[in-house]
Amino acid sequence: MFSLSHKTAVVTGAGSGIGQAIALLFARQGAHVEVLDLTVEAAQVTVDQIIEAGGSARAVACDVSDHVGVKKVFEEISIRRPRLDILVNNAGIAHIGSVLTTTEGDMDRLYQVNIKGVYNCAQAAVERMLPQGGGVILNMCSIAAQMGLADRFAYSMTKGAVLMMTYSMAKDFIKQGIRCNCINPARVHTPFVDGYLAKTYPGQEAEMFQKLSEAQPIGRMASPDEIAALALYLCSDEAGFITGSAYPIDGGAVNLR
Template sequence: MFSLEGKTAIVTGGGSGIGRAISVLFATQGAQVHIIELNAAAAEETVNEIKEKQGLAFACGCDVSSQQEVLKVFNQIGKLDILVNNAGIAHIGKADTTSEDEFTKVFDVNVKGAYNALFAGLPLLKKSKTAAILNMASIAALVGISDRFAYSMSKGAIFAMTMSVAKDYMADGIRCNSISPARVHTPFVDGFIAKNYAGQEEEIFAKLSKSQPVGRMGKPEEVAALALYLCSEEAGFITGNDYPIDGGFIKLNN
């Protein structure tokens, strides 16, 4: 079950965290994985990990906010069965403390980046018999989270784009779903805490972990397992849905 043999997948932001876990798992399941990543060195690290497991992967240095760069990379790849829009950045701030430049940067990477990948990828996906798109949204698209105005905006857009694409390309045999993780323990989270809460790392990590009713953060591999299912042929009857993977955050955090 859940074989991706013969399929070509693109994973944006596949150089670390959730994107790396998805890339490694997809390759393990037989897909040829192309890792689109601003940090080319990080992408190469993921490729090396995949090769150690006898998988097939390629690193592609690319700024997803540049449509020209994205089109060039996608056209070079030429074949596509699975697109995972995972690239994104975070931001702390409220509506009146977020500068225009900060807002624009979050929008350009998180929203325009996903749009660019869709714009470049859909013509290729239309040629696949089992095409699947998976967008990485967030619980921030579904519930209010303090000091995450721009980030929540961007993930709300991802949620809406998912529904729109699922509707528009159903006749082309393209499925489109999204995943909405709560806090997942990645190197990004550790760096985020160190940058914004210097000297309080252990306290903040414990606080963020306990905000999930299960009492811990998620693991990248847990998100990757859900991603694998949604992009596999076993999920062929599933499109136009968002899947929270949140340790009970949305429904049980009373």
């Protein structure tokens, strides 16, 4: 079950964290993975692990906010690979702040990466999936699209947009064989969390890590591998009846608070 043999997957933001976990798992399940990240050096870190494990992957530098650049990247991928079976829109940036502390620059940057980046990659992918008779798009959303979170004004705005873009694409292309879903994680233990704690709470990292973990009903953060497992299911043929859905993976954060 959950084989991705003979499939080509594009995973954005796959140089670390959740994107890296997804790329590694997809490769283990037989997919060739185009590993996209802002720099080729970051992407190559993931590719090296895939190759060492016997998988197939290629590192590609891609700024998802650059419309022309994304088009070029997907055109180059289509030359190397005859099909594009899966797109995982994982690239994104975080932001902490209320409407009062969020600057215009913050808003513009969050839009460019988290919203326009999804649009850029999805458009390029759909253009390639339609002639081949279908494909799968999976967007990385957040529980911030479903509930009010303190000091996440701009970030929540972007994830609400991702949720609606997911529903819209699923509706528009259901008859053409393109499935589109999203995953809504709560807090995940990634390098971003460690960097945030080191910068914001120097000397108190362990204490604050425990506090953030216990803020979720299940009492801990998710691991990137747990998010990747759900991504694998939703992108596999076993999930062929699932489209237009948002899957929480949140340790009870939305419904059990």
